[in-house]
């Protein structure tokens with residue numbers, strides 16, 4: 001009786017210990033909290049780069065995608081002929097210098113989507129503060145390029161309330177009522193084609209009015225999941241941002257809806 | 265320390281209100297400020313997070329127990345009623361007795377959890393409460409109904425024993441399950457909300473502005489409900505089996521051994537049967553998480569948690585192996601099973617290969633040096649085996665194999681008498697072969713298509729396996745009609761080593777629940793509510809697997825010790841003897857008598 005009890009006990013404890021040991025013997029990765037930065041007004045480039053590197057490898061969570069090289073462009077290694085990220089950043093978008101491009105990549109990631117990748121890069125302003133974003137830019141610049149981020153960029157974004165923590169998801173405080181301008185401002189053309197503009201990720205706008213009525217389009221823009229995805233795009237349901245409802249004014253929304261309904 | 269600060273703060277407030285009444289608005293502001301200071305409490309030694317972690321996990325394990333076991337009980341009671349097999353009825357009752365005690369343990373740990381949350385995470389708790397308050401009242405109300413239904417169910421067992429009353433009693437059991445499930449659905453909404461709050465919420469959204477239903481029926485609520493209900497059935501079965509194993513090992517008579525051997529078999533059957541469907545529910549849950557938020561999905565599968573899935577695969581591999589091992593050993597007590605023994609080694613090979621493939625890491629996060637050392641992000645060998653295609657294929661083949669084990673077990677002592685027995689067996693074999701072929705085909709083809717297409721393939725694989733399972737079972741039911749027996753199953757003639765497999769099963773499953781609980785709350789990382797409410801406490805960083813595993817082990821140990829205690833208590837109430845030996849000519853031989861409270865007596869002839 002005692003022997004049996006002891007045997008059972010050792011099987012139970014042995015099993016538990018085995019799992020505890022197993023879990024302790026694999027690589028230990030902790031998910032850190034992105035460190036809030038306390039950068040003085042005359043912060044040096046080295047300090048920025050160091051802070052950025054730490055964020056990149058730790059609390060920023062970038063490695064989840066960029067560490068693999070298949071899910072997202074590898075930022076630590078040369079990307080084919082275009083070179084390291086610090087070199088290629090200046091050539092990605094016409095008229096955008098490296099610093100602007102990298103900054104935009106982080107807070108408006110769908111503005112320019114690197115060919116061959118899905119638009120899954122999260123808007124970092126949702127989780128990181130503006131100064132944290134700038135340290136990342138500095139770090140990425142340092143990989144093969146020259147660091148141009150300075151304390152002025154940090155100061156400028158601190159002074160500019162729109163550059164705060166919710167910049168990316170908040171409305172571009174625009175009052176335009178011009179349909180094309182609205183489509184562009186709200187990045188619809190990053191995923192939709194109209195005429196020869198835009199990219200073919202979502203269904204084209206060219207004949208959307210023939211397929212969908214006003215109510216449908218309005219629902220789609222306000223809450224994409226509330227209505228059926230177009231035929232052939234079921235797998236992409238959920239890709240379209242859900243933030244337009246808060247981003248557009250009611251009048252702007254109507255302009256877009258009417259405009260699209262007329263595209264037959 | 266925090267308490268003292270509050271104390272002094274309120275004293276100052278009091279003085280302020282008395283003497284500086286004209287500046288009342290300032291005072292109100294000050295009060296708000298004081299309130300804001302206290303976002304977190306502190307707990308000695310293990311810290312606030314440790315305290316809440318243990319309370320939540322142990323509560324959850326008990327909750328799963330009191331949800332899983334009643335499902336088991338009404339199933340067993342129904343078999344007892346409709347197949348007129350009183351063994352099952354007794355089994356159901358034996359477990360309901362344990363339930364009564366386990367139920368109060370659940371409530372106690374629930375209370376501990378709520379008090380810990382209100383004192384250690386007051387701001388977060390306030391947020392949850394302001395969104396979910398009404399559902400919290402319902403929760404308490406349901407708990408009340410559930411308790412009383414349970415009392416009626418248990419204490420009414422012998423009173424409503426026959427005819428229509430028995431059916432009414434069974435109805436009580438169903439009601440008990442309905443309350444229990446409703447309680448779980450409500451609690452699931454709170455924790456799934458933390459993971460997937462309505463997409464339009466931001467850190468600035470006032471909780472009062474959140475529509476209750478959009479928070480309640482959030483994106484991951486239903487998948488978690490389904491995954492959990494199934495997991496709880498497995499858990500219930502595994503615990504029943506372990507209890508039986510314990511009683512079996514300590515049994516003094518052959519009758520007792522036979523009874524508990526059979527009980528262990530039923531428990532294992534239910535556990536493994538439900539385990540087979542769990543991966544499907546798991547992939548559905550995983551898909552919904554991706555769908556809700558790509559980044560969360562990637563953090564879960566490829567980010568800092570990627571290694572967790574390796575451990576998960578090892579644990580699930582152990583579950584499959586232990587369950588199958590038990591069945592294989594059990595064939596020794598079935599006359600006629602010898603003819604299947606040669607196949608066992610092949611099934612073992614398939615299972616082991618399956619576990620290895622499944623437990624192969626895919627993309628792990630690695631820094632530059634590690635990458636270089638590994639020869640690129642896609643290790644030539646690890647990479648290929650680790651991708652989804654291979655894993656899905658492995659899991660599906662493991663499921664098929666386990667199902668085959670069951671089938672052989674079932675078939676072991678039967679000799680079908682119907683004319684088409686041979687062709688029936690051939691058709692069954694073909695169904696197996698076809699399912700395996702479909703699984704393998706899409707598994708390999710999956711390497712040549714894009715991710716989106718590949719995800720669709722897993723559906724075909726699952727459908728093929730399910731079709732085969734359903735088809736084979738239907739055929740089998742007809743083939744078993746009128747089949748001759750090759751000899752009675754020799755219940756009780758089971759080597760002791762098989763029983764230890766049942767212990768491994770229950771410990772592994774409990775640990776797995778702890779691990780997955782960590783996975784669920786870990787993917788939120790430093791958020792109480794994903795991208796809505798930040799965790800600013802000193803414990804905001806999510807620990808690595810090693811320390812987490814230690815916490816999980818502590819929780820599992822606490823739970824197992826308490827369950828052992830409950831089983832022991834259950835044994836105290838019970839009449840120690842199940843069987844009364846009589847002279848063979850005694851008129852009562854072969855009868856069964858509801859003797860004393862809690863047990864029944866079988867009157868059997870002395871040998």
Ligand code: HEM
Pocket residue numbers: 324328488491492493495496539542543544545546547549550551580773776777778780781783784
């Ligand atoms: C054979 C396959 C699987 C088994 C045996 C299994 C088992 C379990 C168990 C026992 C639990 C705890 C349930 C509870 O606390 O009530 C759980 C929860 C969970 N599982 Fe699975 N699982 C499987 C597949 C998956 C897959 C493929 C995923 C995702 C990709 C997944 C994601 C989760 C998550 C996020 C939870 C936490 C939810 C909660 O706390 O209840 N599982 N799983």
